[in-house]
Amino acid sequence: MKFEMLENVLTVKDYQKLRTSVGWSELPEQQIETALRNSLFTIAVKYQEQIVAMGRIVGDGCYICYVQDLVVLREYQGKGIGKCIIERLVSYVKEQGIPDTNITLGLFAATGKEGFYQKQGFHIRPSDNRGAGMEIIIPVRLW
Incomplete structure (x- = not known):
């Protein structure tokens, strides 16, 4: 399967x-x-003129x-598309790093996708030295 990875051109329509x-x-x-x-x-x-996958990095860089x-x-x-996306995302993060430091790259896996x-x-968190990941959903309302 021949597919093309495009960087920083994801559209609203394709994302949705x-x-x-x-x-x-x-x-x-x-x-x-x-x-x-x-x-x-x-x-x-x-792939064949259609966007079939996406990934993005958020954070402080x-x-x-x-x-x-x-x-x-x-x-x-x-x-193998997901694997290729992850490899490129990890590569991007490494490229942004400051020499002789570490960058933490986290994610929330969909249930069943942890493997x-x-x-x-x-x-996987929690582990012996890392606590569980947590989140809060904050509704935004106009007052």
Whole structure:
């Protein structure tokens, strides 16, 4: 399978399509535009003139980064695309690093996808020296 990895050109339309293809909720276009603009790095994977996968990095770019929104359309899963995206995202983070320092690259794995990320070198939390990952969803309302 010959596919093309495009950097920093992910569109709102493709982002929304990939998101909803895996059962994630639709987001307002303005929210997606802002999220993509504020991302450190994005990947869009093109196959036969169609975007079939995406991934992005968010964070501060030198100490803490996160893999965000890694999605491969179901019919293209198991073909090595996700692995290629992760490899490029990790490579990008390494390129941004300050010499002789470490960068933490975190992520939230979808249920059942933990094994994929473990194969790419990620470790499950909690572990002996790291606590559980946590999150809070903050609703934004106009007053």
